[in-house]
Amino acid sequence: MRLPDGRDLEYEVQGPSTGPVALFHHGMPGSAVPMDTVLGSMTARGFRVITYSRAGYGTSSHATGRTVADTAADCAFLLTHLGVKRYLTVGWSAGGPHALASAAVAPESVEGVLLVSSFAPFDADGLDYVEGMGAQNVAQFGTVGHGESAMRELVGQMASAVRGNTSADVATEMASLLPPVDLAVLTAEYGADNAANMDHGLSRGDEGWVADLAALTSPWGFDFGVVVAPVELWHGTVDQMVPVTHGQWLAEHLPTAEVHLEPEQGHLSIAIGSLGEKLAVLRGRVADRATS
Incomplete structure (x- = not known):
């Protein structure tokens, strides 16, 4: 679709046409390409799931200097374009901040937020951002503050390591980020889904990934105080991509959050096959709130 400023935003719609709508915010890198291993449990429960590619990924146009809130504004326009007035928003990993931003940007439309393995703000008070992360993410976030060229160089190396590779190759490249429970997930059915999703996201270059890294580590463009929708927050205790301390920080700063810290679950294992249940x-909390 064409956005008001002339940019293109690609999206996909999965699931029953009459089901409750869930807007899914992908990770970093990622794209609108549907992943059955991720979305299947949602569509099986009757949800109509909308995926999209953030600016710079896939065929979505680049947006210079985009913030997390800017992406949420793009999504609000998309949902209006599709005629959807009320919906839930789901954010996994780097999608988490964008899911919260959707609730901040369109509070009259977003009924609830599902956060799974979400990042906290880069400048979060009292949080050691990279403590507990695997070496690849320590290096990635370590480029922040060293200029755009340093960021682009490392993202380019990481993109080359995953673009066009098998799930086994990706698992080798991402070894420091994968506890055994996540390695098992990545080398099973989800691996092929993830590869197709990332390959499309990176098919026109690394711009989306660079923009994501900049957006995550800059001010997000909204205040947590305006997020009034119910939040379900899930985080695995052995997550090496986004350590559980990020989830704990978010739990302390989101007054509407119900928190689920899952022992022995990682970044991938906590999501695959169970997002529909979550x-x-x-949705049950949203319904209870409406009748109370």
């Missing part, structure tokens, strides 16, 4: 719990 989303149904959130």
Whole structure:
């Protein structure tokens, strides 16, 4: 679709046409390409799931200097374009901040937020941002503050390591980020889904990934105080991509959050095959709130 400023935003719609709508915010890197291993449990429960590619990924136009809130504004326009007035928003990993931003930007439309393995703000008070991360992410976030060229160089190296490779190759490249429970997930059915999703996201270059890294580590463009929708927050205790301390920080700063810290679950294992169940719990909270 064409956005008001002339940019293109690509999206996909999965699931029953009459089901409750869930807007899914992908990770970093990622794209609108549907992943059955991720979305299947949601569509099986009757949800109509909308995926999209953030600016710079896939065929979505680049947006110079985009913030997390800017992406949420793009999504609000998309949902209006599709005629959807009320919806839930789901954010996994780097999608988490964008899911919260959707609730901040369109509070009259977003009924609830599902956060899974979400990043906290880069300048979060009292949080050691990279403590507990695997070496690849320590290096990635370590480029912040050293200029755009340093960021682009490392993102380019990381993109080359995953673009066009098999799930086994990706697992080798991402070894420091994968506890055994996540390695098992990545080398199973999800691996092929993830590869197709990332390959499309990076098919026109690394611009989306660079923009994501900049957006995550800059001010997000909204205040947590305006997020009034119910939040279901899930985080695995052995997550090496986004350590559980990020989830704990978010839990302390989101007054509407119900928190689930899952022992022995990682970044991938906590999401694959179970997002539908988690989303149904959130929808139940939304319904209870409406009748109370």
